[in-house]
Amino acid sequence: MKPSPFAYSAPQSLDEALAVLADVGGDGKVLAGGQSLLPILNMRLAAPAHVIDINSVAELSYVTVDADSVQVGALARHAEVEHDDPAYDALPLLRQALRLVAHPVIRNRGTTVGSLAHADPSGEMTAVLALTDGTVTAARAGSTREIAAADFFLGPLESCLEPGELAVAARFPRLPVRSGCTFVEVARRHGDYAVCGVAAVVTLDEGGLVVSARTAYISVAPTPLVLDLTEAVAGRAVRGVDWAAAGELAGTQVDPEADIHATADYRRHLARVLTGRALAEAAGRVAA
């Protein structure tokens, strides 16, 4: 399978990239890591007139950490984010999720911001952005805007980015103090898209009682689904919590679809089971 022909630009700066994007609008596709775009082009599932290769826009290649968040530039490869120790210290959930994204080879090239823009409801990083209430910075010639995760994902493979816009960065806020996090998923094979995946964050108060239990799901909804399950477990001492109750609650709030890999009921069941496991694991990771 070979791609259809396309015009190609390789802008050397962000301004140049935005100018080209402004020109081609909806006829263009941005190429960063290419790990999602190239299969689509190779299978001729898409035939854009123009491909804008941003891999030379060096200013977009960064992972930085500050007091509030981890910021990831559009060209930061999954592998770079995954192995960045300051980023891990600031938000362990990044590495926990990234280790489940495809295979290391794919992560060498694929970009985290790219996978967010791709908006695959099975993409682990979409759940991380949603759960941490992160944002995506979208730029166009002359302006930028910050888009909240809750507004960013519109549907399967559909983000709210408009023609002419480029996602230039993502911002993942740190978790509140006394929080633990994890990412748990069930996939058919090592590295496959998850049949169901759960990102979980548990926050405790000074006395070790649960004040927040939140989860985000992949592969059970058209976009990453965030659930606040605190009501099922609030106020309990972390040692005695029945996390399965949170799982049950989650089960009533997901409405997955069936596909060739799993029935809807199985996915819902996994959401229940993995919620309990993820929350327990997250709780166990709260720093003493």
Added chain:
Amino acid sequence: MTTKLFGEPVQRVEDAKLVTGTAHFLDDLGHDALGVAFVRSPHAHARLLDIDASGALDVEGLVAVYTYEDLLAADEAEGSSVSHALPLLIPHPCLHAPRTGYALARDKVNHVGEPVVMVVARDRYLAEDAAERVVVTYDFLPPVVGVDNARRAERTVHEDVPDNVAAHMLQQVGDVDSAMAAAPHRLRLDLDIERSASMPMEGKGVLARWDAADGSMRVYSSTQTSTSVRAAVAAKLGLPAGKVECIAPMVGGGFGVKIMHPWPEEVLVPWAARRLDREVKWVEDRREHFVSSAHERGQLQEVEVGYDDAGRVLALDVRFWHDNGAYTPYGVIVPIITSTQLLGPYKPGAYRCEWWSLYTNTVIVTPYRGAGRPQGVYAMERTMDAIAAQLGLDRADVRAHNFITPDEMPYDHGLVFQDGRPLIYDSGDFPASLAKLKALAGWEDTLAMAAAARAEGRRVGVGIACYVEGTGVGPYEGAHVVVETSGKVKVATGLTTQGQGHFTSFAQIAADELGVPLEDVEVVTGDTRRFGYAVGTFASRAAVMSGNAIALASRRVREKALRIAGDALEADPGDLEIVDGSVRVKGSPASSIPLATVAVLSNPLRYAFDEASKAATQFATGDTDGPPIADDEEPGLEGTDYYSPTQATFANGMHVAVVETDPETAEIHVLRYCVVHDCGPLINPMIVEGQVHGGVAQGVGGALYERMEYDENGQLLNASFMDFLMPYASEVPHIEIDHLETRSPLNPLGIKGAGEAGVIPSAAVFAAAIEDAEGIVIRRMPISPSDLFELRRQHVAGDVPSLNRTPQGDGGPT
């Protein structure tokens, strides 16, 4: 060299090139060839109304667009037959309604992926661009998908086959009805096994080069049978066979799918090469492979069995419905194999097997490693387990009670096998195989461990499955062995290689027979220029067939060498031996002559062409008695011989799997996998084990991950590696192997085939292990975590029976 090579784990001679990327697969050849793409049917069932290629004509780099009409016109003008239906390779009396397709669809398409239009362009990119612009108009017809729908025949695939039945066969031995009625116990099982496919890492490819001046065609194809492709191409193009050569280059896996031939592309690419007088190459992409190669394994089965208190099978009555896809070019070999190999190592009192092979609007079904045996073993082994559960007996014991014993060999089942010969097991020691397996797996301890784990709430289960595999089927294979004047030995055999290590194992045989170092032997396979009479590589036959032919041809060469050397050394050939490439007098090693010199002497010369050859010229030999070449002699130190068996030789094997399922997520983990197999003496144990490993991995894939997902419209939903799940290393367990070596009495080397061994019992053994872990009866394979989850729910609802576990004190299932 005094060490025998036969039986040694010699490193492969072909590896140096393969690991350095300097070996050549099909697409590594023909860099300047034109590229080809096909317009393939997007519908499972439709009438072809119109083809409008005008849009394609504008594509820069387009060279030609061909439809069926062009084939018709060409046949008329050139006396070829490319527009005729593709051949029916293996006719059989029971195949009463065979149907084959056309190289390009004539007026109807019967599966998604069927080729309709051929596009030739400067390269594959441009060919795909042009193909996209061809507009084909179809009249959609309702498709038949799945065995059940085919059986019900509310719709038909081929209008003139109203019940969708291509073939029907009944074989029986003994009086099944009486034996069943008289049996103390009876059981019935309804079984379901779904499609998978060979899926080699390299797809199909064809490269053709026409020499107009010579009127000859050279075809390279990633095939398992170059001689048969040559014959088919010659027939289709109206060329004498001698004007067509076919070469299989390095082939990136076959597993059966590449024995099917001629693919439409194998006809069309040579045809286009001749027509355009240009080199033409087609290399399929992965999606094409999914929708236009072949699948296998799908059957619905009904078993009724009558047995006694010890679990001995008194009557076995099997009916199954086999999905053969849209056409039957390979005949019905697969269901024939199912019906005969189903018997395994057992001797049921009476046996009846009736089957129907049905058309569906899906990809054709031709052999995939195992070729019908996995389905047969599935039926038999699920039955054995069901009997054991009913009686509360150990599953290995029940099988043992049914074994054919060594003193009963050769054992005649009274049936006809896939080679048209009687199904007679030549040798095998099933009790010994079982004993080895039980020792390897620690059968009693493992059962106890699993039972203890289950008592703690874990879901651990053990499965066992046995099979017998008829290998080394005929009609024949041949070999040519020549010792060149350099002392190097060239061996050629006509069948092909797809990774089985023939270049090494065959060289080991020749080196042993001739007494030369391994590195002096070079083996060529699959090249009609080097050896023109052959059948092909399939049915675990290559080592048995070509291995023996090479041994026999080598022995002819050896005999001639000893005779010529005897003359030269003035010794009796009986007193000579060949060691390290030198013929010498036993006990008197100084009296010797290199094989290279013997080769020179074997060809009496008038004209020397180098220093060594002077020894063979007329004044040098000084031999004036009789003619230089005797009446029954030929010049050269070479020999050709063939091995043609009277029947197949039967290998056997037994596997144990231990699995653990997650009580919540229903994920299935393989804890252990044990294999005992008996293919007689091993030429190269490392290569044989590698074959078993690969088969087991395909078995794991087929049992737990792979299935062809067709929807009701005949669309293949998972036509990519993203959704057709072949196992990575993370999904394949560590494999423990032990061997038994029961010689075959049927061939000079005493060997049996091993190529398919690893995969044959996998559906059965995993069904058994998961059933044991869950305590739920399993009848349908493959099984995924989602399938298991749903099965658990059905079980809780009472819709699926529990596995009968009667308390046992001796380690039986509890």
Added chain:
Amino acid sequence: MTAPEEIEQLHAVRLRVNGVWHDAQVPARRLLSDFLRHDLRLTGTHVGCEHGVCGACTVLVDGKPTRSCLMLAVGARDHEVITVEGLGTPEAMHPVQQAFRECHGLQCGFCTPGFLTTIAAFVEENPDPTEDEAREAISGNLCRCTGYQNIVKSVLRTAEITRDSRSSETSGDQEAAEEARNVSVDHDGRAT
């Protein structure tokens, strides 16, 4: 979309492959895998799926294993690519090539180049892997022939050969380093 009768625009590409700089003119859509195989005639890199799953096309881009079927040739501009041919030759094999031969880590050889580049890079980062780590490292590449048993062994053997030759080199013993690279193993993995 480019109008069909137009010839596709070509883009200049300069990249280093197996230590040699190449200048070429390629259409934008030319995949790196096809560029290596057909434009540079380095056919050792194989194509199994063109959707990034099988790994047969894996090469090293700036030292990192990368699916060449998911990269455009123009995207490799100014980068350094190593293919299986660049790892070693029949006369001078890379430890991973030697290990595969010793351990019967290949059968048909079609998937092998993708494993070789992946493992060569892996062993650089992980000189002493456990069997589990070795298995995990190769769990992104498909093989249909070997069942992976001997590939896992090959990873461990690669690490062993590399460690042995490095320690010999460090101790100044060039001969031992050379020997370490030539040691054979029997099929149970024992050195002979």
